[in-house]
Amino acid sequence: MTQKVALVTGASRGLGKAIALRLAQDGMMVAVHYGKNQAAAEEVVSKIESTGGEAFAVQAEISEVASIKAMYETLDAELTKRTGAAKFDVLVNNAGTAIGKPIEEWSEEEFDYQFDLNVKGLFFVTQLALSRINDNGRIINLGSGVTRFSYPLYAVYAASKGSVNVLTQYLAAILGDRGITVNTLAPGAIDTDLNAGWLRSEAGKAQTLATSAIKRIGMPDDIADAASFLASNDSRWVTGQRIEASGGAHL
Numbered sequence: 001m002t003q004k005v006a007l008v009t010g011a012s013r014g015l016g017k018a019i020a021l022r023l024a025q026d027g028m029m030v031a032v033h034y035g036k037n038q039a040a041a042e043e044v045v046s047k048i049e050s051t052g053g054e055a056f057a058v059q060a061e062i063s064e065v066a067s068i069k070a071m072y073e074t075l076d077a078e079l080t081k082r083t084g085a086a087k088f089d090v091l092v093n094n095a096g097t098a099i100g101k102p103i104e105e106w107s108e109e110e111f112d113y114q115f116d117l118n119v120k121g122l123f124f125v126t127q128l129a130l131s132r133i134n135d136n137g138r139i140i141n142l143g144s145g146v147t148r149f150s151y152p153l154y155a156v157y158a159a160s161k162g163s164v165n166v167l168t169q170y171l172a173a174i175l176g177d178r179g180i181t182v183n184t185l186a187p188g189a190i191d192t193d194l195n196a197g198w199l200r201s202e203a204g205k206a207q208t209l210a211t212s213a214i215k216r217i218g219m220p221d222d223i224a225d226a227a228s229f230l231a232s233n234d235s236r237w238v239t240g241q242r243i244e245a246s247g248g249a250h251l
């Protein structure tokens, strides 16, 4: 069997890192994308290599299309060198951020960045993947629990992830005849840099546990294991779905 290849965006830290490590454990070669933290991405690569896997790092500012195009040039060269073709099987659109603030305080620049990264970037990473992703491939878009329940400071972030849900549905419909599945994986609150300040505070921890069916704080591996299923052949009949992995938040 030929080795499957995955591109995971935002794999230098947090959920993307856990997903990259898990897909490597599943036997895939992984392109570890990073934005600013090259050293962290190289550490992920080293960790994969130390367990006998294959990985390499690629950089892009995901909110800028020119930077995404440059990333694909590097990716094409690396994949051609390593596999003989600029092709991959699994795209995990994970890079993203959550800006939290009251509606009254948003600037135009902040709003644009939230959407440029979480929606525009995801769209163009995917657009440029279409000629490179093999038939029967997998696209996994990171969504969020906040499209189902409400946290007042995260209205704009939630709207960006709502857009991701809609793109997932349309891409699944468009790409189905190639056997490519497209799903949103929607985490609840997970302990990463993104929200460590809140989740590791006594108040944040107490509120999260009180609103969660499963009484513990979610960890990156909880998401990576769900991503592993969505990236596998076992999920071949699951497409166009929003799969929430939140430990039953706000049920």
Ligand SMILES: NC(=O)c1ccc[n+]([C@@H]2O[C@H](COP(=O)([O-])OP(=O)(O)OC[C@H]3O[C@@H](n4cnc5c(N)ncnc54)[C@H](OP(=O)(O)O)[C@@H]3O)[C@@H](O)[C@H]2O)c1
Pocket: 009, 010, 011, 012, 013, 014, 015, 016, 033, 034, 035, 036, 037, 038, 060, 061, 062, 063, 094, 095, 096, 097, 098, 117, 142, 143, 144, 145, 186, 187, 188, 189, 190, 191, 192, 193, 194, 195
């Ligand atoms: N953690 C949660 O509770 C949670 C819940 C629901 C959804 N999510 C979603 O899950 C995804 C990952 O979240 P996380 O918690 O792992 O976040 P994180 O710990 O802040 O890590 C974010 C990752 O994305 C990359 N990134 C951020 N901005 C970027 C940019 N402008 N250009 C390129 N790369 C960029 C970072 O790369 P560098 O460090 O190299 O710059 C890093 O690898 C996001 O889409 C987030 O919205 C997270």
